[in-house]
Amino acid sequence: MDGEDEVQSNATRTDHELMAAHVAGDPDAFTELVNRHRDRLWAVALRTTGDVEEAADGLQEALLSAYKNAGSFRGDSAVTTWMHRVVVNACLDRLRRRASRPTVPLPEQDTDFGSNMLADPKDPLHARELRIEIQRALAELPPDQRAAVVLVDVEGYSVDEAAQILQCPSGTVKSRCARGRAKLATRLANVRNPSAEDSVRYSSQEGGDVPL
Amino acid sequence: MTNEQDPKSGESTNDSAIGGADVVGDITPLDPQTEALVTGALASLPPLTMPQDVHERLLAAIAAEPNPYAKPAPATDVPPASNVTAIPTQRKRSNGWFVGVAGVAAASVLGLVVGTSVLDGESGPTAPITAAAIPMSATTNEYKKETFTTQVAAALPKWRTAAVAPESTTDAVPSASPSDLVYSPKPEPSSSPVNPSDDAVNAIPSASVQIVPVDKSMRERVAACLAQISSKAPMHVEIATYVATPTAPAEAVAVAALSGVNESIDVYAIKVSCATDDPQIVREHVTINTQ
Numbered sequence: 363m364d365g366e367d368e369v370q371s372n373a374t375r376t377d378h379e380l381m382a383a384h385v386a387g388d389p390d391a392f393t394e395l396v397n398r399h400r401d402r403l404w405a406v407a408l409r410t411t412g413d414v415e416e417a418a419d420g421l422q423e424a425l426l427s428a429y430k431n432a433g434s435f436r437g438d439s440a441v442t443t444w445m446h447r448v449v450v451n452a453c454l455d456r457l458r459r460r461a462s463r464p465t466v467p468l469p470e471q472d473t474d475f476g477s478n479m480l481a482d483p484k485d486p487l488h489a490r491e492l493r494i495e496i497q498r499a500l501a502e503l504p505p506d507q508r509a510a511v512v513l514v515d516v517e518g519y520s521v522d523e524a525a526q527i528l529q530c531p532s533g534t535v536k537s538r539c540a541r542g543r544a545k546l547a548t549r550l551a552n553v554r555n556p557s558a559e560d561s562v563r564y565s566s567q568e569g570g571d572v573p574l
Numbered sequence: 575m576t577n578e579q580d581p582k583s584g585e586s587t588n589d590s591a592i593g594g595a596d597v598v599g600d601i602t603p604l605d606p607q608t609e610a611l612v613t614g615a616l617a618s619l620p621p622l623t624m625p626q627d628v629h630e631r632l633l634a635a636i637a638a639e640p641n642p643y644a645k646p647a648p649a650t651d652v653p654p655a656s657n658v659t660a661i662p663t664q665r666k667r668s669n670g671w672f673v674g675v676a677g678v679a680a681a682s683v684l685g686l687v688v689g690t691s692v693l694d695g696e697s698g699p700t701a702p703i704t705a706a707a708i709p710m711s712a713t714t715n716e717y718k719k720e721t722f723t724t725q726v727a728a729a730l731p732k733w734r735t736a737a738v739a740p741e742s743t744t745d746a747v748p749s750a751s752p753s754d755l756v757y758s759p760k761p762e763p764s765s766s767p768v769n770p771s772d773d774a775v776n777a778i779p780s781a782s783v784q785i786v787p788v789d790k791s792m793r794e795r796v797a798a799c800l801a802q803i804s805s806k807a808p809m810h811v812e813i814a815t816y817v818a819t820p821t822a823p824a825e826a827v828a829v830a831a832l833s834g835v836n837e838s839i840d841v842y843a844i845k846v847s848c849a850t851d852d853p854q855i856v857r858e859h860v861t862i863n864t865q
Contacts, residue, residue, distance in 0.1 A: 387643045393636060400632070404624035418628045419805055422635050430642050456805065489618075496615055515616035540603060543612045547604055550615060 377441035385433050392429050399442055402517065403449050409512040410453040412501035416460070417453065424452035439526050446527045450509050457505040492550070499549035503542050510538035511546070631833075638809070640707060708797055710811035716824065717816045717843065723860045726831065726841045730862065733810040733831065792846065796828050799848035803856060804840065806832030816843050816857055829858060 372380065372394040380398075383391035396403075407424075408417040428448045435444050500508055506528075513524040514535065521539075525532040604612065717725050792813070800808060808830045815824040829843035843858035 385643050387641070389641060389644065393633060396632060396636065400624045400629055401622065404628065405622040408622055409619075414625075418631070421628070422632055423805065425632060426635055426639055429636055429639055433643065459805075492615060493619060496619060511616065515613045516619055518617065543609055544602065544604055546616070547608050547612045550612065 378437060381432055381435055381437075381441050384429075385435075392432065395441065395445070396425060399445060402442075403445060406446055406512060406517060407449050407453050409497075409500060409516060410450060410505070410509050411457060412497070412508075416456050420453040420456045421449055423456075424449040427452065443523060443526050446513075447529065450513070450527055451529075454505050454509060461505075495550060496546070499546045502549065503545060507538045507542035507545075510535050511542040514539050515543070708793060708800075708808050708811050710793060710796070710813065712813035715812070715814040717814060717829065717858075719816075719818045719858065722816075722843065722858050723862070726829070726860060727862050729812075730831065730839065733812070795848045796846060799828060799844055799846075799855070800830050800832075800842075803842060803844060804830060804832050806830075806840065808832055813846065818857065825857070831862075 372383075372388075372390055375383065375391070375394070377395060377398070380388075380391040380395045384395070403421060403425075404417065407421040408414065411417045411420055425445075425448075428445055435441070500511065503511065509528060510524060513519045513527060514521060519527065521532050521535050524535045528535060603609070796811060810831070812829070814829075816829070817824050825845070828846045828848070829841055831839050831841035833839045839862045841858070841860050841862060842856055845855050845857065848855065
């Protein structure tokens with residue numbers, strides 16, 4: 363059951379095969395799926411929720427739900443898409459519930475998730491500040507815009523893939539991204555030039571300096 | 575193109591539902607250079623690695639979850655503890671679990687719902703707490719407000735063990751169905767000392783309260799209650815009693831110990847009656863760091 367052969371076979375299975383194996387009763391298949399995609403799922407959860415605790419809880423909730431409801435996966439999309447969908451939904455649900463129960467954030471809470479983001483000693487200070495500011499700006503976006511921006515602009519999913527994950531039309535993803543980027547541009551303008559908030563250039567304006 | 579409409583979500587022209595007051599038509603697109611810089615900045619964020627503790631917790635949660643695709647294993651009831659006696663199913667009380675309280679007229683039964691699970695499933699639409707999946711035991715233990723934290727902390731190892739133990743046999747040995755586990759109105763020996771190794775360590779067995787049955791309706795009620803209170807799933811539920819003040823009668827609650835990340839465990843005492851409109855439904859809440 364837990365022999366090396368099985369481990370190896372799990373490692374070489376496709377995601378779809380692992381999902382099918384899990385539904386067929388393979389006790390290790392789902393764990394392999396989680397191990398295989400954990401970092402990307404974590405990144406989406408963390409950047410969507412903006413909170414380590416919420417991300418961990420949301421991810422756990424989501425993966426347990428996926429574990430129990432894997433039989434509902436029809437194979438119409440990639441397994442990772444389905445798993446990301448479950449994770450994003452869980453995270454957005456948590457955000458909505460949190461919004462209904464307002465909490466006071468910690469003052470000056472470090473939103474630069476994970477020490478690995480600051481671990482590079484060669485990282486210029488301004489780049490580090492920019493990253494922190496990006497995280498903060500992301501956290502200020504409405505959850506649905508944040509999820510779209512995270513999936514498309516941070517995690518590199520295509521608009522169509524993000525639309526599948528978010529279960530909305532591609533146009534909705536585009537519009538959410540556009541709104542989110544516009545807000546981020548305004549916010550991030552201050553990183554380079556604190557007085558330049560108004561200098562964010564829009565297409566309707568004439569050229570000039572770009573604040574980033 | 576940023577003005578495409580969503581034909582089915584209702585976001586077609588107004589995104590205010592997701593927090594923005596702007597409407598699609600009002601989006602002023604960034605100039606390409608600015609947009610490129612924004613997307614470039616976003617793309618430059620370094621990849622994140624799941625922390626090891628989160629990974630381990632996830633795997634533990636999955637391992638602890640009954641596999642719905644394995645051989646039927648409908649329930650994960652905790653084996654009767656030393657002060658819990660299982661009796662036949664027919665032993666259900668017909669007039670509710672409050673009948674289980676004897677001796678003290680004012681006393682009502684508290685449900686001590688103890689979840690020490692590594693599971694964490696806030697019941698959103700995707701992860702309802704399954705009543706049958708909540709290991710539940712019933713005792714005559716009496717938890718007191720002033721010593722609640724100590725009592726709970728002392729009991730945690732036992733609850734964890736009890737919650738994990740059934741999992742090892744889940745695939746092979748179907749356990750009793752939730753409604754099969756009914757507890758007897760065991761008279762508490764008045765002379766029995768508190769044994770630190772007993773279930774719910776250091777909880778004080780009540781001499782006046784009988785064990786109440788844990789039946790399907792109670793499971794469902796508690797599960798629904800927990801789903802509204804916490805995002806985390808319990809590993810173990812103990813039906814017991816709780817006394818808020820020395821002069822107060824025992825009252826009906828449920829206490830849920832729920833694990834989060836970083837080994838912190840929330841323990842709630844909630845009323846088993848689980849009236850959603852009851853502002854006092856949570857009688858106790860402590861967070862215990864087990865690290």
